[in-house]
Amino acid sequence: MSVDGALLARRFADIIGGSRVLTDPEAMAAFQQDWRGRYRGSALAVLMPSSTQEVAALVKACVELQVAIVPQGGNTGLTGGAVAPDDRPAVILNLSRLNRIREVDARNNSLTVEAGCILAHAREAAEASQRQFPLLLGSVGSCEIGGLVSTNAGGTGVLRYGNMRELVLGLEVVLPDGRVWDGLRALRKDNAGYDLKQLFIGAEGTLGIVTAAVLKLHPQLNVSATAMVALAGVRQAVDLLRFMQEQVGNRIEAFEIMSRRQIELVLQHGHGLQSPMALDSPWYVLMEIADSSSQWDAVAELERTLEAAFDHDLLSDAVVATDVAKARRIWELRHNLSEANRHAGFTVSNDTSVPVSRLPEFIDRVTERIEQQLAGAQVCHAGHIGDGNIHVIAVLSRAVHATAEQCEAAATQVNLIVHAASVELGGSISAEHGIGRMHVARLERFKPALDLQMMRTLKQAFDPMNLMNPGKILRA
Amino acid sequence: MSVDGALLARRFADIIGGSRVLTDPEAMAAFQQDWRGRYRGSALAVLMPSSTQEVAALVKACVELQVAIVPQGGNTGLTGGAVAPDDRPAVILNLSRLNRIREVDARNNSLTVEAGCILAHAREAAEASQRQFPLLLGSVGSCEIGGLVSTNAGGTGVLRYGNMRELVLGLEVVLPDGRVWDGLRALRKDNAGYDLKQLFIGAEGTLGIVTAAVLKLHPQLNVSATAMVALAGVRQAVDLLRFMQEQVGNRIEAFEIMSRRQIELVLQHGHGLQSPMALDSPWYVLMEIADSSSQWDAVAELERTLEAAFDHDLLSDAVVATDVAKARRIWELRHNLSEANRHAGFTVSNDTSVPVSRLPEFIDRVTERIEQQLAGAQVCHAGHIGDGNIHVIAVLSRAVHATAEQCEAAATQVNLIVHAASVELGGSISAEHGIGRMHVARLERFKPALDLQMMRTLKQAFDPMNLMNPGKILRA
Numbered sequence: 027m028s029v030d031g032a033l034l035a036r037r038f039a040d041i042i043g044g045s046r047v048l049t050d051p052e053a054m055a056a057f058q059q060d061w062r063g064r065y066r067g068s069a070l071a072v073l074m075p076s077s078t079q080e081v082a083a084l085v086k087a088c089v090e091l092q093v094a095i096v097p098q099g100g101n102t103g104l105t106g107g108a109v110a111p112d113d114r115p116a117v118i119l120n121l122s123r124l125n126r127i128r129e130v131d132a133r134n135n136s137l138t139v140e141a142g143c144i145l146a147h148a149r150e151a152a153e154a155s156q157r158q159f160p161l162l163l164g165s166v167g168s169c170e171i172g173g174l175v176s177t178n179a180g181g182t183g184v185l186r187y188g189n190m191r192e193l194v195l196g197l198e199v200v201l202p203d204g205r206v207w208d209g210l211r212a213l214r215k216d217n218a219g220y221d222l223k224q225l226f227i228g229a230e231g232t233l234g235i236v237t238a239a240v241l242k243l244h245p246q247l248n249v250s251a252t253a254m255v256a257l258a259g260v261r262q263a264v265d266l267l268r269f270m271q272e273q274v275g276n277r278i279e280a281f282e283i284m285s286r287r288q289i290e291l292v293l294q295h296g297h298g299l300q301s302p303m304a305l306d307s308p309w310y311v312l313m314e315i316a317d318s319s320s321q322w323d324a325v326a327e328l329e330r331t332l333e334a335a336f337d338h339d340l341l342s343d344a345v346v347a348t349d350v351a352k353a354r355r356i357w358e359l360r361h362n363l364s365e366a367n368r369h370a371g372f373t374v375s376n377d378t379s380v381p382v383s384r385l386p387e388f389i390d391r392v393t394e395r396i397e398q399q400l401a402g403a404q405v406c407h408a409g410h411i412g413d414g415n416i417h418v419i420a421v422l423s424r425a426v427h428a429t430a431e432q433c434e435a436a437a438t439q440v441n442l443i444v445h446a447a448s449v450e451l452g453g454s455i456s457a458e459h460g461i462g463r464m465h466v467a468r469l470e471r472f473k474p475a476l477d478l479q480m481m482r483t484l485k486q487a488f489d490p491m492n493l494m495n496p497g498k499i500l501r502a
Numbered sequence: 503m504s505v506d507g508a509l510l511a512r513r514f515a516d517i518i519g520g521s522r523v524l525t526d527p528e529a530m531a532a533f534q535q536d537w538r539g540r541y542r543g544s545a546l547a548v549l550m551p552s553s554t555q556e557v558a559a560l561v562k563a564c565v566e567l568q569v570a571i572v573p574q575g576g577n578t579g580l581t582g583g584a585v586a587p588d589d590r591p592a593v594i595l596n597l598s599r600l601n602r603i604r605e606v607d608a609r610n611n612s613l614t615v616e617a618g619c620i621l622a623h624a625r626e627a628a629e630a631s632q633r634q635f636p637l638l639l640g641s642v643g644s645c646e647i648g649g650l651v652s653t654n655a656g657g658t659g660v661l662r663y664g665n666m667r668e669l670v671l672g673l674e675v676v677l678p679d680g681r682v683w684d685g686l687r688a689l690r691k692d693n694a695g696y697d698l699k700q701l702f703i704g705a706e707g708t709l710g711i712v713t714a715a716v717l718k719l720h721p722q723l724n725v726s727a728t729a730m731v732a733l734a735g736v737r738q739a740v741d742l743l744r745f746m747q748e749q750v751g752n753r754i755e756a757f758e759i760m761s762r763r764q765i766e767l768v769l770q771h772g773h774g775l776q777s778p779m780a781l782d783s784p785w786y787v788l789m790e791i792a793d794s795s796s797q798w799d800a801v802a803e804l805e806r807t808l809e810a811a812f813d814h815d816l817l818s819d820a821v822v823a824t825d826v827a828k829a830r831r832i833w834e835l836r837h838n839l840s841e842a843n844r845h846a847g848f849t850v851s852n853d854t855s856v857p858v859s860r861l862p863e864f865i866d867r868v869t870e871r872i873e874q875q876l877a878g879a880q881v882c883h884a885g886h887i888g889d890g891n892i893h894v895i896a897v898l899s900r901a902v903h904a905t906a907e908q909c910e911a912a913a914t915q916v917n918l919i920v921h922a923a924s925v926e927l928g929g930s931i932s933a934e935h936g937i938g939r940m941h942v943a944r945l946e947r948f949k950p951a952l953d954l955q956m957m958r959t960l961k962q963a964f965d966p967m968n969l970m971n972p973g974k975i976l977r978a
Contacts, residue, residue, distance in 0.1 A: 133740050133859035134890070135747075156748060180691050189691060192668055207952055212857040214889040215656050215665060216930040217704055219937055219945055219975055220957045224700035228693055245747040264609050271611075271721040272632060275794030276752060318751030319803065327797060381688045383609035413690040414610070457691040469695055476683055480964075481696045487963035488956075499695055 029115040031070050034091065038073055038117070041083045046123070048072040057098060057118050060106050065463055067110030069096065069118040076123040078140075078198060078206055078237040084119060085235065086204035094496050095119050097231035099141065099173030102165040104377075105462025107177065107230045111497045121172050124237060127151045135243040136195055136212045141172025141236050148241065157243035160187040164364075172236045178228030180458030182280050185412035187244060189458070190227065196240035197223040202233070202489040212240045225488070230460055231495040233488045250279065250316035251324035252353035253332060256307035256343040260386040263311050263411055266340040267382070270313075273331045279316040281412045282360055285309055288406035288419065292359050295366035299358055302345045311411070312360055314353075363408055371404075371421040374437040376444040379415040380453035391447045392418050396440055402426045403440075415457040418444045445472060461499045470501070505591040507546050510567065514549055514593070517559045522599070524548040533574060533594050536582050541939055543586030545572065545594040552599035554616075554674060554682055554713040560595060561711065562680035570972050571595050573707035575617065575649030578641040580853075581938025583653065583706045587973045597648050600713060603627045611719040612671055612688045617648025617712050624717065633719035636663040640840075648712045654704030656934030658756050661888035663720060665934070666703065672716035673699040678709070678965040688716045701964070706936055707971040709964045726755065726792035727800035728829035729808060732783035732819040736862040739787050739887055742816045743858070746789075749807045755792040757888045758836055761785060764882035764895065768835050771842035775834055778821045787887070788836055790829075839884055847880075847897040848909045850916040855891040856929035867923045868894050872916055878902045879916075891933040894920045921948060937975045946977070 031049065038047045048054050049071045059066040070093070075081045088095050094116035098108040110116040125142035132155040139148050145166045152159040161174065163181035173179075175197065179190045187193065196211040209223045226234055257263050263283050270278055286308050293299055315328055325346060332344045347353035367373045380388045393405045402423030409416035420440045427433045445455045449472045461469050470478065478500070485492070485500055496502040507525065514523045524530050525547045535542040546569070551557045564571050570592035574584040586592040601618035608631040615624050621642045628635040637650065639657035649655075651673065655666045663669065672687040685699045702710055733739050739759050746754055762784050769775055791804055801822060808820045823829035843849045856864045869881045878899030885892035896916045903909045921931045925948045937945050946954065954976070961968070961976055972978040 131857060131859050133744055134857040135744075136857065178693050178697070180693075184691060188668065191697070192664065205952060207956065208950065209953075211928060211930070213855050213928075213930055213933070214858075215660060215855045215886075215891045215933040217654050217656075217934055217936045218930045218932045218941075219949060219953065220960055221654070221667070221700065221704055222953065222956050224697065228697055245751045247751075268609055268611075271794070273795060275721045275723075277795075318747070319749060319753075321803060321806070322798065327795065330797070379689050379691045381607060381610040381612065382690070383607050410691075415691045452687060452689075454687070454689055454692040454694045456694045457689070458693055460693045461695055465694075473695060474684065476681060477685075477695065477698065480683065480698050483963050484696055487959050 029070060029093065034093065035071055037087055037091070038071060038084060041087065042073065042075050042080050046074040057101065057120060058110065060103060060109055061101055065106035065109040067096070068112050069110035069116050072118045072120055074120050074123050078124070078200065081119065081200045081235055081237055082204050082206050085200050085202070088117065088493060089204055089491070093117055094493050096495050097121065097172070097176070097235045099170035100144065100165065100168045102169040103173065103177060103462060104459045105464035107460055107462030107498050109463060111502065114496070119235065121237070122170060128238065130155045131212065132157055134212055137241045137243055138210060138212070138238065139171050139241065140238045141170060143171045145169050145171065145174060152243050153246070156246055158246045159241055160244050161190060161193060171239055175227055175236045175239050176229060176231050177460045180413070180415065182410065184410060185281060186276055186279055193242045194223065194227055194239055195242050197226055197236055198238040199226050199234040199236055202491065202494045207234070210238060210240055225484070228460070230462060230498050232485060232499055233494060245318040247316040248318055248320040249322055249324040250314055251328040252314045252347040252356050253328055254302055254345050254356045255311045255313065255332065255341045256303060257309040257311060257341055258307060260309060260389050262340055263309060264382055264385055266311065266335055267412055269335050269338065269340055270331055273334070274315055274327060277315045277317050278313065278412065280312070280314040282312045283309060283407065283409060283411040284312065284360065285407040287404060288363065288408050289359055291370050291406060291421070292362050292366040295369040296362045299362060300355070301359065302352065302356055303343060307342050312356055360408070367419060367421060371424055372427055372433045374420045374422065374440040376418045376441060377457050377459045378418070378444055378448035378453055378455055379413065379457035380448050380451045382412065382414040384451040384453070385411065385414060385416065388447055388451050388453070389416065392444050395443045395447065396420050399439060399443065400436055413457070463498055466497070466499065466501055469499070505546060505569065510569065511547055513563055513567070514547060514560060517563060518549065518551050518556050522550040533577065533596060534586065536579060536585055537577055541582035541585040543572070544588050545586035545592050548594045548596055550596050550599050554600070554676065557595065557676045557711055557713055558680050558682050561676050561678070564593065564969060565680060565967070569593055570969050572971050573597065573648070573652070573711045575646035576620065576641065576644045578645040579649065579653065579938060580935045581940035583936055583938030583974050585939060587978065590972070595711065597713070598646065604714065606631045607688065608633055610688055613717045613719055614686060614688070614714065615647050615717065616714045617646060619647045621645050621647065621650060628719050629722070632722055634722045635717055636720050637666060637669060647715055651703055651712045651715050652705060652707050653936045656889070656891065658886065660886065661757060662752055662755055669718045670699065670703055670715055671718050673702055673712055674714040675702050675710040675712055678967065678970045683710070686714060686716055701960070706938060706974050708961060708975055709970060721794040723792040724794055724796040725798055725800040726790055727804040728790045728823040728832050729804055730778055730821050730832045731787045731789065731808065731817045732779060733785040733787060733817055734783060736785060736865050738816055739785060740858055740861055742787065742811055743888055745811050745814065745816055746807055749810070750791055750803060753791045753793050754789065754888065756788070756790040758788045759785060759883065759885060759887040760788065760836065761883040763880060764839065764884050765835055767846050767882060767897070768838050768842040771845040772838045775838060776831070777835065778828065778832060779819060783818050788832055836884070843882070843895060843897060847900055848903055850896045850898065850913045852894045852917060852920040853933050853935045854894070854920055854924035854929055854931055855889065855933035856924050856927045858888065858890045860927040861887065861890060861892060864923055864927050864929070865892065868920050871919045871923070872896050875915060875919065876912055889933070939974055942973070942975065942977055945975070
């Protein structure tokens with residue numbers, strides 16, 4: 027199908043004005059590829075609507091012109107979900123200008139924001155009303171609410187607050203035919219028919235375009251305490267988590283595991299970072315407990331709980347941060363991980379999950395297989411242990427994998443090992459990053475045929491012309 | 503369509519044995535109507551399978567015979583969702599014999615149970631592993647997990663733990679064509695494609711039959727404190743909730759409002775119950791805070807928080823229970839509500855929700871309209887204020903509404919007032935009870951046409967022959 031680009035641009039300009047229709051290759055460049063530069067598309071134009079009505083009008087025009095639509099937010103995804111297809115006429119519909127905070131309702135613990143609102147701004151709006159919006163991930167300063175909803179984002183707060191799905195009360199969505207579905211309800215209980223908003227959460231823009239959301243707010247935290255703990259094995263970490271949940275309930279704000287090898291790499295490449303404790307154990311957990319009640323002595327409670335855990339042989343050693351600076355030094359070990367690994371070699375990272383109870387088995391299995399099959403590979407582990415979400419990181423020797431092709435082949439091999447092991451243990455090939463363009467073939471390989479067929483049934487029912495982000499999640 | 507009942511029974515008996523195919527009217531009686539006796543159906547048979555494979559085989563037989571299927575659990579629903587249709591051949595598929603606890607995985611905080619498992623048994627299984635399954639409602643001793651999933655049950659724990667939807671990690675479902683979908687994953691994070699289990703949660707058996715579920719467990723509670731608080735108005739109750747959330751975070755286990763008139767009715771008909779405080783305020787809140795940490799002094803914290811709230815003019819008076827017996831006396835006021843109202847007159851109860859911030863307006867509006875339009879009506883209020891879920895209870899004078907027809911007409915009038923007011927304020931006509939057979943016409947009246955159309959699209963895509971619980975949620 028051939029498309030007259032100039033005609034198309036004029037049609038869109040009639041709706042949103044020429045200045046918000048980008049067609050110049052240079053102006054489009056940053057929108058045409060993902061931020062890591064792994065995927066590149068060839069959209070005919072980038073459209074920048076600033077209202078739901080404009081989105082709806084643009085979608086109607088695309089339906090008429092049979093042009094595919096790729097919704098895009100902050101473009102911070104890791105699986106190429108916001109990149110245009112190469113094989114058919116498509117436009118990128120960037121929602122960053124739909125960025126208003128429509129309402130903060132502190133009494134209802136809710137916040138209504140548009141899709142293009144940056145996560146940091148949503149969090150600030152909550153704080154201004156003595157509330158918190160607890161979703162937190164690395165790209166907090168640039169990722170946008172619409173993308174977070176569409177990928178059912180995870181991050182570090184899932185253990186305590188759930189994924190994005192659990193934080194969404196209502197949605198506004200422009201459907202594949204251009205009609206606006208107003209599901210912006212702000213209710214804690216609503217069983218009046220099917221819960222339609224669930225369709226669009228985590229659908230990566232393949233069933234419609236999220237234009238606004240009502241988000242659930244939580245009480246602010248007033249006290250916290252951080253510790254670093256040394257452990258003999260992953261089983262101890264799982265048991266320590268369970269023990270702590272029995273002692274301090276849902277106050278565990280973060281519970282992150284790192285293998286010794288991973289911490290050593292961070293120290294080696296981390297420009298003067300130091301470990302607050304000797305690295306003579308194979309595993310470490312970095313944890314924070316936090317609470318709203320300022321009457322609660324978080325540091326004393328953490329010390330008491332860790333002492334009791336030590337008496338139960340659940341840990342080898344522990345350091346509790348006695349002030350904010352010391353707590354920050356502990357968390358720097360975690361936050362500098364990606365940067366350090368980049369310097370260490372060619373890094374292949376994964377995002378899988380298994381039931382928490384299967385983590386020890388999973389980690390043993392992947393480590394052994396990778397080390398057996400890839401000469402010179404160093405396997406590190408870090409992740410959200412409370413969510414069963416471990417990032418298996420293989421640092422490959424540049425000596426063995428010298429060319430780009432060799433690196434690519436090794437990465438494929440590592441990914442396959444990790445994905446297969448997670449599925450063997452009842453896990454997922456994508457815990458929090460989604461499928462996007464990257465994992466379409468992998469999903470076909472590992473999902474049961476019936477699951478894929480049910481997904482196609484949904485797609486066919488809501489987007490029969492396959493105009494909404496085609497080729498993402500499911501093959502076009 | 504005429505159906506040979508005897509032939510049908512033989513066909514089903516071949517699959518599950520004759521003793522588990524009920525066709526005798528007397529044996530079927532308890533399954534043919536809802537427990538309140540408001541809805542009665544005419545199923546040809548009641549089938550009692552005891553495994554997922556048997557359910558699948560029965561569904562395949564029904565597809566072949568073109569007989570509709572009504573899934574039924576503990577039959578404790580309030581909207582007639584488990585009653586057979588009158589206008590076509592149908593069978594009731596009762597899941598109570600599928601009642602095994604398949605797995606408790608304490609390290610993963612998860613529990614895998616079959617659909618027919620009674621809620622109390624699921625809770626006991628969690629407790630035996632030092633965990634809790636927090637869903638709790640009046641019918642705990644007879645309602646079953648499959649029904650709780652299919653109606654997205656609410657209850658008293660929603661403020662802290664969410665609805666059933668938030669407590670489900672995975673599902674096993676027999677689809678309308680008899681295939682078994684194995685979605686029994688036990689993961690905290692899984693973004694590998696559409697989250698298909700969401701389709702079946704709250705779908706009231708219209709898209710498939712839930713046969714098993716993986717449930718999320720929480721830490722057990724070790725300390726708690728209860729108080730009863732007098733308030734000048736509903737706005738104070740909303741502000742008190744917010745204040746308490748700021749002080750004690752997510753430790754609020756229950757926060758229930760009752761109007762003075764409602765408490766007076768309970769005392770009048772409650773066989774010797776007494777109020778622990780003078781009833782000189784128009785509104786009362788019964789609350790419990792609870793925590794896993796036995797180091798936390800719940801009673802002292804509740805006293806401190808309520809004193810601070812008093813200083814902020816958020817309450818008029820408060821009584822904190824100093825022991826378990828006193829706490830129980832406070833909660834008896836709430837638990838005897840339904841029983842007392844039954845004695846007080848002809849009672850019309852509702853189950854709507856609005857955003858918490860709109861509760862004061864909602865309560866004023868419905869009270870005024872009911873009292874204006876129905877002579878001699880007493881309006882009481884009780885409910886889960888933290889969820890915006892207020893049960894508006896109109897106690898109608900038997901003098902004015904003498905006949906069954908007059909009562910029915912008055913009930914219709916009250917329901918319409920309450921539903922209209924909730925929708926005006928952004929609320930739902932069914933907060934936690936679902937639609938079933940009872941509210942199908944009401945849903946058509948109050949849901950936007952686009953919502954209804956999207957629901958029909960889903961139903962058509964997954965159950966094109968309309969064999970699964972036809973006439974529930976959507977008109978057949």
